[in-house]
Amino acid sequence: MIPSPPSADRANRPGTGDATALRVAVEPTRDPHLVAAVEGAGGSVVPLEEARVLVWIGGPDGFPALPQQVEWVALSTAGIEHFVAEGVLDDRRTWTNASGFYARGVAEHALALLLAGTRQVVRSAHTRWAKDAVDPTVRTLRGASVAIIGAGGIGRELVPLLTACGARTLAVTRSGRPVEGAALTVPAERTEEVLAQADHVVLAAPDTPETRHLINDRTLALLRPHSWIVNVARGPLIDQAALYRALTAGLIGGAALDVTDPEPPAPDDPLFGLDTVVITPHVANPAGRLTEEMAGPLAENLRRFVDGEDLLSVVEYGRGY
Structure with a gap:
């Protein structure tokens, strides 16, 4: 409240x-x-x-x-x-x-997107029985660290879902007040510290001047080659040109986006051509x-x-x- x-x-x-x-x-x-x-x-x-x-x-x-x-x-x-x-x-x-x-439904969608990425459902949907390529890249959330950037209502609903999957949650809030169930909660100024510890990232922060292009070339470089980024917040939190560069260079594992910048994306947006990307049409809260x-x-x-x-x-x- x-x-x-x-x-x-x-x-x-x-x-x-x-x-x-x-x-x-x-x-x-x-x-x-x-x-x-x-x-x-x-x-x-x-x-x-x-x-x-x-x-x-x-x-x-x-x-x-x-x-x-x-x-x-x-x-x-x-x-x-x-x-x-x-x-x-x-x-x-x-x-x-x-x-x-609408937090509960959006949290469910965020988990679905994260699982679709880590379990390689996304990549499998782009191919026809490419077992040899897909099999080695399937990962589990058990033991993984998932950062929730902007752990407000959506984040608080998502934490127990991630916990049920065996993941450890790292929460970032504006104030840094503890989020129930999170292994760690830090204030917004420590976001990069959390990104460097995370296996995967869920964006649930508002679109403000402070959060615009929060995910950029510098912050993407803090992530791991298997990291998936899920955005159920607002498109401008991600610099999509930087995201494309990171994906094509293999710096991160993939991106699952329910929001884009601009929205809707252009039909020829290069992200559509990547088998490490899934884009849903802003339907986490239908x-x-x-x-x-x-x-x-x-x-x-x-x-x-x-x-x-x-x-x-x-x-x-x-x-x-």
Whole structure:
């Protein structure tokens, strides 16, 4: 749980306990899962001009001018860099994102990608029964060290999955506060130290100026010839030209990407031609289930709002996540 910034205290101070005063706009469309969450919390779905809360399930394009009385805006995505770039956020009200809301499914996808790489499912899919070439490169997660860069909600869901596979987890967080189940947790400034210890890397960090091209020529050189990089976060965390150079030079084992930069990649992107790369089309959190997955955490946050408790996944204004 992230406490609200001081500038947003109004939205988190003790509420009246009267859910009937909870007037929520669900825009730009009244999604039935989210409408049900609002009504299940005792609130009512109203037009934006009457609302205290806006639940926004669109992107920054078309984001409305906010009436004075809106105290809290709930965004439906975990990554909000596009909202930040468009200047949508302000410091007058509380903003929440969906950080952690979809973590379990994304963690499952990350594990699937890592296993597809280490077990050489990816390479096998590019060939026809190339046993002599594939067999020597199959590896296990048992005893391996896996670095999770940005071990927030996704990382915390991924750690027990990796542990069940026999892997040792090295966690990197902004603060360095211990992540339950991780063998080691370090602050972000020690990322390169962790990369040098890791067999494999999972990227789950937000896209910020500090994380842009976190994986580059220098950091790739810290990895091992068998290392796989999994990205379920944002494409710009990886310098893809540097990644291509490392892959073709055999500096690392492979890359499994659910996100790319740009997105979607060009049809002739050279990464598509490598049998050490798998790219899934940003489906770790499938759009078709987004609002269904969001409904439960939204209902919890609505309850907290009414009761004057700290909200989940409050955006730190000025940091962009």
